[in-house]
Amino acid sequence: MNRIVSKYQLSDEVFRIEVEAPMIAKARKPGQFVIVMLEEEFSERIPLTIADADPDRGTITLIFQTVGASTHRLAARKPGDSVGGILGPLGNPTHIVNFGTVVCVGGGIGVAPLHPIAQALKKAGNRVIAIVGARTKELIVMEAEIRAIADETIVVTDDGTYGRKALVTEPLKELCGASPKPDLAVAIGPPIMMKFCAEATRPFGVHTVVSLNTIMVDGTGMCGGCRVSVGGETKFVCVDGPEFDGHLVDFDAMMFRLKSYKNQEDEAHHRCHLDLEIDKAKDTGRLQRAD
Amino acid sequence: MKTKESLNSEAVEVLKNLDGKALTPRDRLGLPCQEMPEQVPADRAHNFSEVALGYGEAQARVEALRCLQCKTAPCVSGCPVRVPIPEFIKLIVDGDYAAAARSIKTVNMLPAICGRVCPQETQCQAPCTLGKSLHSIDKAVSIGRLERFAADFERENGLSTTPTVKPETGKKVAIIGSGPASITCAADVRREGHEVTMFEAFHKPGGVMVYGIPEFRLPKAIVKREIDALAQMGVLIDTNVLVGRTVTLAGLFGELGFNAAFIGSGAGLPKFAGIPGENLVGVFSANEYLTRANLMKAWDHDHAETPIYPSKIVMVIGGGNVAMDSARMALRLGAQEVHIVYRRTGAEMPARAEEVEHAKAEGIIFDFLQAPTRVLGTGTVNGLEVQRCELGEPDGSGRRSPVPVPGSERPLPCDTVIVALGNESNPLLKQATPELAVDKRGRIIVDENGMTSMPAVYAGGDIVLGSATVILAMGEGRRAANAINALLAGAS
Ligand SMILES: Cc1cc2nc3c(=O)[nH]c(=O)nc-3n(C[C@H](O)[C@H](O)[C@H](O)COP(=O)(O)OP(=O)(O)OC[C@H]3O[C@@H](n4cnc5c(N)ncnc54)[C@H](O)[C@@H]3O)c2cc1C
Ligand code: SF4
Ligand code: FES
Numbered sequence: 051m052n053r054i055v056s057k058y059q060l061s062d063e064v065f066r067i068e069v070e071a072p073m074i075a076k077a078r079k080p081g082q083f084v085i086v087m088l089e090e091e092f093s094e095r096i097p098l099t100i101a102d103a104d105p106d107r108g109t110i111t112l113i114f115q116t117v118g119a120s121t122h123r124l125a126a127r128k129p130g131d132s133v134g135g136i137l138g139p140l141g142n143p144t145h146i147v148n149f150g151t152v153v154c155v156g157g158g159i160g161v162a163p164l165h166p167i168a169q170a171l172k173k174a175g176n177r178v179i180a181i182v183g184a185r186t187k188e189l190i191v192m193e194a195e196i197r198a199i200a201d202e203t204i205v206v207t208d209d210g211t212y213g214r215k216a217l218v219t220e221p222l223k224e225l226c227g228a229s230p231k232p233d234l235a236v237a238i239g240p241p242i243m244m245k246f247c248a249e250a251t252r253p254f255g256v257h258t259v260v261s262l263n264t265i266m267v268d269g270t271g272m273c274g275g276c277r278v279s280v281g282g283e284t285k286f287v288c289v290d291g292p293e294f295d296g297h298l299v300d301f302d303a304m305m306f307r308l309k310s311y312k313n314q315e316d317e318a319h320h321r322c323h324l325d326l327e328i329d330k331a332k333d334t335g336r337l338q339r340a341d
Numbered sequence: 342m343k344t345k346e347s348l349n350s351e352a353v354e355v356l357k358n359l360d361g362k363a364l365t366p367r368d369r370l371g372l373p374c375q376e377m378p379e380q381v382p383a384d385r386a387h388n389f390s391e392v393a394l395g396y397g398e399a400q401a402r403v404e405a406l407r408c409l410q411c412k413t414a415p416c417v418s419g420c421p422v423r424v425p426i427p428e429f430i431k432l433i434v435d436g437d438y439a440a441a442a443r444s445i446k447t448v449n450m451l452p453a454i455c456g457r458v459c460p461q462e463t464q465c466q467a468p469c470t471l472g473k474s475l476h477s478i479d480k481a482v483s484i485g486r487l488e489r490f491a492a493d494f495e496r497e498n499g500l501s502t503t504p505t506v507k508p509e510t511g512k513k514v515a516i517i518g519s520g521p522a523s524i525t526c527a528a529d530v531r532r533e534g535h536e537v538t539m540f541e542a543f544h545k546p547g548g549v550m551v552y553g554i555p556e557f558r559l560p561k562a563i564v565k566r567e568i569d570a571l572a573q574m575g576v577l578i579d580t581n582v583l584v585g586r587t588v589t590l591a592g593l594f595g596e597l598g599f600n601a602a603f604i605g606s607g608a609g610l611p612k613f614a615g616i617p618g619e620n621l622v623g624v625f626s627a628n629e630y631l632t633r634a635n636l637m638k639a640w641d642h643d644h645a646e647t648p649i650y651p652s653k654i655v656m657v658i659g660g661g662n663v664a665m666d667s668a669r670m671a672l673r674l675g676a677q678e679v680h681i682v683y684r685r686t687g688a689e690m691p692a693r694a695e696e697v698e699h700a701k702a703e704g705i706i707f708d709f710l711q712a713p714t715r716v717l718g719t720g721t722v723n724g725l726e727v728q729r730c731e732l733g734e735p736d737g738s739g740r741r742s743p744v745p746v747p748g749s750e751r752p753l754p755c756d757t758v759i760v761a762l763g764n765e766s767n768p769l770l771k772q773a774t775p776e777l778a779v780d781k782r783g784r785i786i787v788d789e790n791g792m793t794s795m796p797a798v799y800a801g802g803d804i805v806l807g808s809a810t811v812i813l814a815m816g817e818g819r820r821a822a823n824a825i826n827a828l829l830a831g832a833s
Contacts, residue, residue, distance in 0.1 A: 073587050090544055092638055094646040120646055135544045135581040267637070267647075270542050270583055271767050272609040273629035279620055284613065289769055303620055306720045310622045314648035 051132045055109055056339045061188045063116045064159055065125045066101070072108030074100075074138045080146065080166035081261065081293055084110070084138030085269045086124065093134060094120045097266045097288075099163035100139060101192075110136075113162035113191065118315050129338045140269045141292045144259075148175040150233035153225050153256075154200070155181045155218050155247055157239025161192045163261060164238045165199075171236075172199050179232070180204065181221050183239075187212035218243060219250040226254035234259065237296060241305045248296030258296035262287045265310060278304045345378035349397030356399055359406070366409055370471070374480055375404040382702040386672050389556045389640055392699055393457070398438075401490040405433035407471060408482045415468035416484060422448045422816045426465060426484055433487055442495035445488060450525050451815060453496060453563050456489025458554060459812050460693045496566060503573045507534035512829045515540060515593045515602040516576075517584045517770070520548020521811045522802025523605035524567060525818030526825075527576050530603075533826045538599075539571070540582040545636060548607055549803075550811070552636040553628065555666050557673070558696075561635075585773035590798065601825045604785060604793070604800040605818060608764035608808045614658055618716030619760070623650060627659070627667040627761035634670050652676045652757035656725045658713050659683065659761035660690035665697060667759045668705045680706045680753070682713055684730055684743040708753070712745050716758055724752040763808045782807065791821035799825055 055068045074084060078100050087093045102111035116122045127133065144167045152171050156164035161182055172178045180200035184190045185208045197203045204221045205213030214221070218239070225232055235258040237247035244260040251258045264276040264287045271289035278285055281298035285291065343351075352375060378394040379385070385392050396404065408430045416426045424445050432441035445452045465484045466472065472481030495501050512535045516527045519541040531537045545551055547564045572578060584590060584606075593599045611626035613619050630649075633639045637647035655671040657664050660683040668679045681700070683690060686709045690697060701707070710730045717724035728750050730743035766783035778786045778794035784807055785800040787793055793800050801817025803809055 073582070077587055087544055092641070092644045092646055094637070137542065137544075137581045137583060137587075139586055140583070267629055267632050268543065270609070271769055272611070273632055274611045274613065274626040275629040277620060284620060303720075307620070307622055310650065311648040314651075 051134065052136050053132050054127055054129050055107075056129050056337060057127070058337045059125075060113070060191045064113065064189065064191055065116070066111060066113045066162075067124075067127075068104075068109045068111045069133065069136065070108055071110050071136050071138070072105075074136065075103040075108050075110050076105045078103050078110065078139035079143035080170045081144030081163070082139035082141050083163070083263075083269075083292060084112070084136050084140060085266065086112070086136050087134040088120060088123055088127075089134045095137075095267060095269070096120050096124070097140075097263060097269060099261075099263070101162040101165055113159055115159045137269060140288055142290075144170065144236075144293060146170045146174050151177040151179065151230070153179045153181065153222060153232045153235045154196075155183070155222055155235065155237040155239070155243075156196070157183050157218055157237075157243040158185070158189055159191055160237075160239030160243070160261075161190075161196060164236065165192055165195055167236060167238075168196065168199050172201075177201050179225060181206065181218050182213075183207065183216075183218035183243075185209065217246070219246045222247055223250045226251055226256050232256055235296075236260075241301055241308065244296060244299075245301035245305075248299070248301070252297055259293050260296035260299060261292045262294060262299070262304065263292065264304065265308060278307075342379070342381055343376070345394050345397060348376055348378050349399050352397070352399035352403045355403050364406060369407050369409055370474060372403060372407045374407070375400045375483060375486070377483070377486055379699075382699075382704070385557065386669075386703040389673055391560050392557050393695075395493055396486055396490045401433055401438075401487060402436070404483050404487055405430045408434075409470055411470050415470060416465040416482070419465040419468045421464065421810075421812050422819070424449050424465070424488070429491060430482070430484075430487060433491060438491050438494040439498070439500045441487075441491035442500075445491060449812070449815065450528055450819075451521060451567055451811070452488050453492035454521070454550065454559060454567070455812050455815075456485050456487075456492055457559050457563075458693075458810075459485055460810065461485040462694050464812075496563075501566075501570070503570060504528065504532055506532055506574055509536065510534045510829065512536065512601075513538070513597075513599045514825060514829075515584075515597075515599040516605065517602065518542075518548060518605040518607055518802075518804075519546035519568070519578070520550065520605055520607050520802060520814060522607075522814035522818035522821075523548070523603065524571060525815045526603045526605060526799075526801065526822045527571055527818075528574065529819055529822030530825055531571070531574050531576050533829070535600075535826075535829060536577075537575075538577040538579055540584050540588075541578070541580045542583040543636065544580050546578055546580060548605075552632045553663070553666070555631065555635055555670050557669065558666065583769070585770040590770070590774045590777070590795070594797070601797040601828060602799070603791075603818070603821050603825065604770065604798065604804060605802045605814070606767060606770055606804045608803040609767035610765045610783075611760070612762040612765055613760050614713055614762060616713055616715055618718065618722075621716055621718050621722045622720060623652075623718070623722030623756055624716055624758045624760065625650070627657075627663045627759055628764070630667055630759050631663075631670060634674065640670075640674060649674060650757060653678070654755040655679045655757040655759060656713075656753060656755045657681050657759045657761055658725075659763070660685065660692060661761065661763060662692050662696055663763060664759075664761035665692045665700050665705075667761045669696075669700055669703060671757070671759065672703060672705065676757070678706065679704075680708050680755075682708045682711050682725065682727060682753070684710065684712045685732065685740060686710060689740045710743065712743060713758075714750060717752055722756055722758055724754045725758055726750055726752050764803070766804055766807070790824035791817060792824060797828065 469481035
């Protein structure tokens with residue numbers, strides 16, 4: 051059992067919770083993730099990236115979007131409530147050295163896992179250029195935190211409600227075209243965004259790291275449910291990843307696999323909306339803390 | 342099919358006719374083999390309850406009377422942990438069932454489990470004199486069924502006792518994993534008064550016995566009893582801890598102050614067939630399929646949140662227990678047609694004979710001498726291409742190896758493919774612990790006491806043996822426990 055210490059609603063669908071997990075808080079490194087179970091008996095195992103950790107307080111911070119039944123239920127928990135269990139940290143930490151100039155691209159809530167990576171890259175002496183993007187202004191998260199780290203921050207929205215009206219790939223292409231070109235790109239966000247980021251950097255030969263979030267069960271390499279094809283080889287995201295060379299990932303096959311249970315998930319999501327009668331926007335922007 | 346009640350009444354008649362008279366070996370040979378009562382195939386193919394119902398008392402007595410009480414007890418040498426078989430069978434004849442269970446437990450901690458899942462036909466029952474005399478291994482004494490009877494009797498009548506624990510020694514032992522190797526090791530080390538903490542990556546302890554082997558073959562309540570018994574002995578059980586990630590092996594000894602560790606992390610790396618199309622939607626490793634169904638309870642559609650693929654026609658690749666379990670599970674989850682696709686013939690299949698019989702009775706279709714060459718479909722599976730094989734020369738395993746016939750490829754239409762080719766060693770702990778020596782297949786190398794290349798670190802079970810069996814894993818757990826107890830007794 052892990053107690054939720056605080057909860058903050060970042061936007062309509064995006065929540066940040068801080069939860070007690072002392073061993074994970076101590077062990078985690080940038081790039082790693084956890085698997086959360088709401089209850090012991092019948093719950094799903096939900097993979098979530100770790101946005102931050104406080105080893106002294108023994109807590110980790112998770113940022114998630116309410117995309118299905120389980121994440122809705124998690125969002126409905128209050129500070130002081132608990133979750134059934136958290137396993138982690140899982141996956142390999144990001145390879146952090148001084149590469150030179152690194153472009154960090156975060157789409158939607160992909161900014162959350164990107165944050166600790168950008169922080170570590172900066173600390174290792176890199177010049178960090180951040181591109182933060184979302185569909186619309188509402189969905190831009192952690193902009194201030196990123197600005198605090200990055201040497202330069204570019205904000206874009208698809209609909210132009212905030213920052214530049216563009217997809218993240220546009221500034222990315224411009225940066226790759228400039229001279230000197232960046233030494234590395236790190237892109238984290240929806241699969242389709244990562245796919246196009248990899249396409250954007252490919253012609254310039256800028257090595258591009260992506261962090262994949264596939265369907266998972268155990269998260270320990272035992273089931274193979276998380277497998278993806280990378281450079282024609284099958285890899286398990288939970289133990290071989292989650293980060294891979296974006297130029298080698300078969301994104302189309304991966305996106306197809308993500309929809310394996312679409313029908314069942316839609317049904318569960320619907321059932322859950324009826325159960326929780328979610329009143330989405332109500333609490334936006336309010337921080338709740340456990341005493 | 343005869344019901345449990347009618348089988349038992351027949352046995353009551355047999356006992357009545359014997360009228361307590363002394364039996365000659367010839368009389369014993371003439372006693373009827375006792376059939377295992379089972380759920381009717383048509384019913385059980387659609388429910389998740391246990392298939393084999395267990396002997397009634399009279400059936401157990403008749404079966405026990407068949408035993409010749411051989412002086413040389415060849416059965417005992419066939420048993421990996423040397424259960425005193427004639428002794429416990431004699432106790433069943435005498436009607437002291439609890440004593441029979443205690444007798445088994447002197448060497449086998451988990452008789453209710455082993456009685457259900459051990460491959461007796463290749464172990465204790467293979468050399469049985471009775472089977473030899475009657476020229477059929479099927480007519481050997483049903484040792485496994487008797488073992489189950491004694492263990493169930495003890496449990497169901499509340500006669501199990503918690504092993505006594507010696508005074509606390511203040512020494513700490515970490516057990517990694519919670520399968521049969523770890524359970525046995527934990528109990529044996531705890532008995533000596535050491536503080537024992539069991540770390541399990543999953544949210545529920547039990548290893549393959551809870552995530553892999555299905556309820557209809559091994560009820561989870563039985564595994565839970567054994568875990569509860571550990572807890573009663575004072576073993577601390579810490580779930581959701583992945584050693585190597587949450588805490589390193591070095592961290593266990595350093596920061597957390599453990600004095601010794603046992604690694605029972607199992608095999609746990611699914612083998613795929615390495616054929617094109619294996620990443621299509623609708624292809625699963627048996628581990629994933631069974632974990633969703635068992636551990637995550639996807640069979641309980643009304644409560645479980647973990648989805649399972651809705652299948653109509655399923656092809657299971659493989660011929661072992663894992664393949665049988667996957668096929669029978671798919672059937673119970675509602676598939677209309679389930680095939681086992683195997684490269685050799687029935688004679689070479691490594692699955693327990695009983696599982697194969699059960700699968701056939703339930704309507705699983707066996708496609709022998711077929712080697713899968715490709716999974717067909719775009720995005721989603723719509724078929725499995727197979728090639729016909731002929732049996733050639735025996736290979737390294739002594740089984741005749743399949744030789745594909747070129748040009749014999751044909752598609753088998755299906756929407757789901759389950760790859761059940763067994764497991765290799767999960768490399769995670771090794772990667773996090775470079776000083777841990779493993780062989781080229783990733784199995785941890787141990788000496789004759791179960792000690793690894795690292796001081797005070799022991800290992801056993803599937804992570805040492807490769808995919809093996811519950812009983813072998815238990816044996817290894819006990820061996821390592823003895824060594825750990827000796828180590829900690831010496832170093833005071
Ligand atoms: C579907 C299936 C059917 C089978 N049927 C039979 C049968 O009928 N009869 C038979 O005798 N055998 C059968 N087997 C084989 C048998 O189950 C195994 O040989 C046995 O369970 C091995 O025991 P173990 O203790 O080595 O590990 P396992 O039972 O594999 O348990 C290992 C445990 O360790 C955990 N773990 C792994 N790594 C870590 C880590 N780093 N930190 C913490 N925890 C970790 C795992 O999550 C797992 O729970 C079957 C296997 C399968 C998969
Ligand atoms: S070999 Fe068979 S008949 Fe002989 S003691 Fe063992 S079980 Fe009994
Ligand atoms: S989630 Fe099971 S192997 Fe990766």
